[in-house]
Amino acid sequence: MEFLVRLVQVHEAFREAELRALAELTGIHLEILEYRADSPFCVVRLDSVSSARALISRAIIAHGIYELWGHGKNYESLHEDVKSRSAHFWKLYETVSFRFKVESYQGKRSSSEHRQIINSFEYVGFKGPIMMTGADQSFMVFEEYNLTESKPKNLWFGRLVGKSDREAITKYDLKKRNYISTTSMDAELALVTANLALAAPGKIFFDPFMGTGGFPVACAHYGAHVLGSDIDGRSIRGKGGKQSVLGNFQQYHLTSYYVDGWTSDLTNTPLRVRTGQSGRRGTLDGIVCDPPYGVREGLKVLGRRDGRENDGPVVVDGELAHNRDGFIFPKRPYSFDAMLEDICDFAALMLVDGGRLSMWMPTANEDDKHLSIPSHPCLFLVSECIQPFNRWSRRLLTYQRLKGSDTVEWQPKVREGPNGRAHASDLNEFRKKYFEGFREFDYNGQPKQKSRRG
Amino acid sequence: MKILTLNFLMCARKACKSSSDAFPLHPRDVELEIVETDINPLFIRNILPRVEWAALRAMCNELGLPQLSETQPSCTDLFSTENLDPDATDSEPTQTLRDLHNLLVQTCIMEGKLVCGNCGHEYAIKEGIANFLLPSHMV
Ligand SMILES: C[S@@+](CC[C@H](N)C(=O)[O-])C[C@H]1O[C@@H](n2cnc3c(N)ncnc32)[C@H](O)[C@@H]1O
Numbered sequence: 154m155e156f157l158v159r160l161v162q163v164h165e166a167f168r169e170a171e172l173r174a175l176a177e178l179t180g181i182h183l184e185i186l187e188y189r190a191d192s193p194f195c196v197v198r199l200d201s202v203s204s205a206r207a208l209i210s211r212a213i214i215a216h217g218i219y220e221l222w223g224h225g226k227n228y229e230s231l232h233e234d235v236k237s238r239s240a241h242f243w244k245l246y247e248t249v250s251f252r253f254k255v256e257s258y259q260g261k262r263s264s265s266e267h268r269q270i271i272n273s274f275e276y277v278g279f280k281g282p283i284m285m286t287g288a289d290q291s292f293m294v295f296e297e298y299n300l301t302e303s304k305p306k307n308l309w310f311g312r313l314v315g316k317s318d319r320e321a322i323t324k325y326d327l328k329k330r331n332y333i334s335t336t337s338m339d340a341e342l343a344l345v346t347a348n349l350a351l352a353a354p355g356k357i358f359f360d361p362f363m364g365t366g367g368f369p370v371a372c373a374h375y376g377a378h379v380l381g382s383d384i385d386g387r388s389i390r391g392k393g394g395k396q397s398v399l400g401n402f403q404q405y406h407l408t409s410y411y412v413d414g415w416t417s418d419l420t421n422t423p424l425r426v427r428t429g430q431s432g433r434r435g436t437l438d439g440i441v442c443d444p445p446y447g448v449r450e451g452l453k454v455l456g457r458r459d460g461r462e463n464d465g466p467v468v469v470d471g472e473l474a475h476n477r478d479g480f481i482f483p484k485r486p487y488s489f490d491a492m493l494e495d496i497c498d499f500a501a502l503m504l505v506d507g508g509r510l511s512m513w514m515p516t517a518n519e520d521d522k523h524l525s526i527p528s529h530p531c532l533f534l535v536s537e538c539i540q541p542f543n544r545w546s547r548r549l550l551t552y553q554r555l556k557g558s559d560t561v562e563w564q565p566k567v568r569e570g571p572n573g574r575a576h577a578s579d580l581n582e583f584r585k586k587y588f589e590g591f592r593e594f595d596y597n598g599q600p601k602q603k604s605r606r607g
Numbered sequence: 608m609k610i611l612t613l614n615f616l617m618c619a620r621k622a623c624k625s626s627s628d629a630f631p632l633h634p635r636d637v638e639l640e641i642v643e644t645d646i647n648p649l650f651i652r653n654i655l656p657r658v659e660w661a662a663l664r665a666m667c668n669e670l671g672l673p674q675l676s677e678t679q680p681s682c683t684d685l686f687s688t689e690n691l692d693p694d695a696t697d698s699e700p701t702q703t704l705r706d707l708h709n710l711l712v713q714t715c716i717m718e719g720k721l722v723c724g725n726c727g728h729e730y731a732i733k734e735g736i737a738n739f740l741l742p743s744h745m746v
């Protein structure tokens with residue numbers, strides 16, 4: 154059966170990846186028949202209406218899915234197609250309450266034109282009551298225009314069978330969230346990230362850079378249990394009460410899904426690699442993260458800037474200094490590229506087979522040509538979605554752990570010596586470019602507001 | 608910090624990763640709390656095979672919690688019917704499932720320390736949040 158997906162015309166590069174991820178998650182065979190980046194209309198083939206409903210119910214960058222009753226380049230050919238393709242459906246809806254609407258994408262129609270269009274479908278023979286709200290069935294005529302033209306170039310007619318989860322964007326809006334920071338990912342893309350990583354009930358997900366917990370919250374929205382850690386314990390605790398990671402889970406009534414948050418450095422993680430008779434066994438179903446770009450906060454790992462790690466413990470008043478309250482654990486700058494590789498190594502060790510890693514990576518636009526996307530012998534790159542800004546972009550990279558890749562031989566990278574000791578800007582191409590050029594944009598690519606503090 | 612999480616964590620030091628004494632960590636001077644949480648049979652079913660049973664038993668011993676069975680329960684022990692679909696209405700959770708939920712998900716260490724059996728390093732837990740940062744001579 155053919156269906157029309159009414160996509161949203163934002164984050165175009167993420168839409169197809171989201172649909173494919175949801176198909177994988179629900180075990181539905183999805184065939185994309187028509188898709189264009191510049192159009193919100195996408196035609197797919199699925200085996201049933203219930204598959205269509207299941208597929209779309211979690212989509213974020215879509216509005217809904219329609220059983221496709223016809224397509225045409227003009228009304229004449231649309232009606233012809235509706236008659237040949239969907240006549241067998243008409244009888245089913247003869248007596249139900251219904252609603253009929255026309256939506257014009259990049260075009261305008263007067264209400265009398267709407268009426269005319271709707272009347273031209275009289276031949277389907279619906280006799281039930283017309284209801285604007287609460288109707289049993291909704292029928293839609295979609296018109297697609299070229300911006301400069303007065304006649305539509307594409308027409309579709311369909312029956313609404315399922316709505317997306319777009320309302321979640323409002324529910325998780327950062328403006329209404331108790332606890333956020335300057336680097337919190339907006340709700341829409343955090344939810345998309347959870348979708349691409351296949352967060353779902355019964356699974357356990359982890360964010361090694363959890364900050365204020367934006368990704369774990371999004372994963373919990375989809376029923377996954379979540380763990381998180383951050384090198385900065387203050388970000389997990391926040392100000393306490395409502396203004397903490399736990400407070401966010403409380404705000405959304407998701408505390409049952411919040412397993413734990415702890416303070417740690419990803420490059421010195423306490424998470425254990427499980428091994429059994431047949432070798433490594435995965436622990437995590439998914440990893441989602443937005444690693445520190447070193448734009449706002451320099452990327453740091455444990456260790457000393459001067460490399461004098463071997464100096465040994467310091468004793469204060471007969472007590473180990475690092476066991477005393479308020480001890481500041483020394484940190485040193487680290488390379489962003491190395492961190493991305495470390496995340497891949499970590500994912501290869503910790504994920505179950507088929508488990509996914511979805512991580513964000515910023516790039517300066519001029520880097521695009523010689524950009525290197527991290528790779529790993531145990532991970533397969535499922536999708537690479539780009540969100541462009543004026544001077545920089547960021548990419549959401551989604552990997553899947555290959556089944557049976559435990560037999561692949563590889564060694565986690567061991568990093569020692571001077572490469573980690575330089576200034577953060579020398580280590581991180583992106584950070585360097587940020588400070589050289591596009592400082593006028595804030596973390597989410599929006600032009601900076603003038604700060605009142607000056 | 609939940610008992611389940613402790614079952615996934617070991618000493619953060621690279622030097623301890625290959626030592627069998629660095630897992631599980633040993634709780635010391637801990638305050639336990641039962642934090643009521645909705646039971647989620649699907650989650651317990653999926654997570655149970657990932658739990659290291661011997662380490663969990665040792666942890667219960669050290670914390671003075673009721674002794675666990677010697678052998679790890681299997682997924683069939685979690686539901687009273689043959690039906691393993693936790694969404695099915697006839698799959699009543701068994702006492703085993705309830706006990707596991709209580710131990711793994713509801714029992715939390717709110718304050719105290721976790722000590723590595725290999726290097727002796729202590730990790731502090733405050734307000735349920737553990738700190739696994741290392742001083743530089745241990746990195
Ligand atoms: C881009 S922010 C993530 C924000 C988060 N997604 C949120 O919703 O708030 C990156 C986070 O990584 C943390 N971080 C930096 N270096 C780290 C390291 N080596 N290990 C773990 N976390 C680190 C920072 O403290 C910061 O909270």
Ligand SMILES: [Zn+2]
Nearest residue numbers: 618623723726
């Ligand atoms: Zn140790």
